[in-house]
Amino acid sequence: MVSCRVIPWLHLFIVALDYALRKAVNTNxxxxxxxxxxxxxxxxxxxxxxxxxxxxxxxxxxxAAQDFLHRVESATQEIGLFLNASKTMVMHINPPVDPQVxxxxxxxxxxxxxxxxxxxxxxxxxxxxxxxxxxxxxASHSLRKVWKAPIQNATKIKVFRSxxxxxxxxGSDSWSLTKTLCKKLDGNYTRLLxxxxxxxxxxxTTNTQLYNGLPRxxxxxxxxxxxLAGHVMRHDEMAGRVLLWRPDDKRRRGRPSLTLKxxxxxxxxxxxxxxxxxxxxxxxxxxFIVSPEG
Ligand SMILES: *[C@@H]1O[C@H](CO)[C@@H](O)[C@H](O)[C@H]1NC(C)=O
Ligand SMILES: *[C@@H]1O[C@H](CO)[C@@H](O)[C@H](O)[C@H]1NC(C)=O
Ligand SMILES: *[C@@H]1O[C@H](CO)[C@@H](O)[C@H](O)[C@H]1NC(C)=O
Numbered sequence: 001m002v003s004c005r006v007i008p009w010l011h012l013f014i015v016a017l018d019y020a021l022r023k024a025v026n027t028n029x030x031x032x033x034x035x036x037x038x039x040x041x042x043x044x045x046x047x048x049x050x051x052x053x054x055x056x057x058x059x060x061x062x063x064a065a066q067d068f069l070h071r072v073e074s075a076t077q078e079i080g081l082f083l084n085a086s087k088t089m090v091m092h093i094n095p096p097v098d099p100q101v102x103x104x105x106x107x108x109x110x111x112x113x114x115x116x117x118x119x120x121x122x123x124x125x126x127x128x129x130x131x132x133x134x135x136x137x138x139a140s141h142s143l144r145k146v147w148k149a150p151i152q153n154a155t156k157i158k159v160f161r162s163x164x165x166x167x168x169x170x171g172s173d174s175w176s177l178t179k180t181l182c183k184k185l186d187g188n189y190t191r192l193l194x195x196x197x198x199x200x201x202x203x204x205t206t207n208t209q210l211y212n213g214l215p216r217x218x219x220x221x222x223x224x225x226x227x228l229a230g231h232v233m234r235h236d237e238m239a240g241r242v243l244l245w246r247p248d249d250k251r252r253r254g255r256p257s258l259t260l261k262x263x264x265x266x267x268x269x270x271x272x273x274x275x276x277x278x279x280x281x282x283x284x285x286x287x288f289i290v291s292p293e294g
Pocket of ligand 1: 087
């Protein structure tokens with residue numbers, strides 16, 4: 001949205017931006033995470049997520065989003081910052097049949113996208129998984145001299161896990177993995193391991209020998225997902241609500257999308273109230289996490 005490259009000023013910049021955003025946000029701005037039930041249980045809304053100068057604004061409707069965007073533009077302009085419309089994008093969840101366009105104050109149309117990169121990850125899990133697999137293979141190729149070198153397997157595995165595996169797993173704690181994606185991940189991880197240990201296709205090495213006690217990568221991801229989910233749930237009420245949020249699928253055709261909530265429910269075989277109470281109990285939740293250090 002707005003960018004600042006001079007590091008010493010970054011902190012000041014964030015303070016200023018935060019001030020402008022606070023001025024721009026109205027009480028009813030935001031994506032509804034829970035509808036208003038009564039005066040004692042008001043609606044819970046999420047207006048924005050900010051990380052330094054990476055800002056996401058949320059609204060339930062396009063009209064409200066348009067208005068919100070203009071208010072943010074005005075408020076930031078007052079402190080001498082400007083919104084670069086060509087670096088701003090709009091994305092719909094549950095797209096309406098005829099989505100209206102969103103415009104900046106000067107009339108520039110904001111580009112509509114079906115996905116975008118935020119803090120290094122794409123919001124669409126399938127796309128992000130393919131992207132990470134590609135990056136992991138890139139890292140593996142650049143280390144091919146190491147894999148060919150006369151080094152102990154144990155050392156290679158250490159290098160592999162801290163480089164290739166960590167590249168593959170970046171952002172994986174929030175993936176909503178389908179069975180197909182799990183297969184893709186495990187399949188590629190096995191091939192990456194073969195490359196690391198120079199195991200030829202023709203050799204009769206079994207996966208048990210190849211893995212030699214290493215957990216399946218989807219197992220590692222599951223444990224990380226549960227560890228993060230428990231942490232989020234216990235430490236921040238709003239983040240907990242986002243974690244278990246389910247889009248309103250009623251007006252949408254086709255199969256409901258797989259949410260992180262569903263994945264977590266399947267991981268542990270618990271739902272709703274039971275799930276919540278176990279998640280809030282650190283010791284109980286740990287029982288579901290098999291390989292804590294992943
Ligand atoms: C806005 O961002 C685009 C794309 O990065 C850049 O080319 C352009 O110069 C920017 N506009 C201004 C006024 O800085
Ligand atoms: C590895 O990932 C690629 C790209 O996502 C996919 O096309 C391929 O089928 C996967 N390979 C295996 C063995 O699962
Ligand atoms: C390294 O691991 C592979 C795969 O399990 C095995 O075939 C190979 O013999 C091992 N090499 C050494 C030196 O242990």
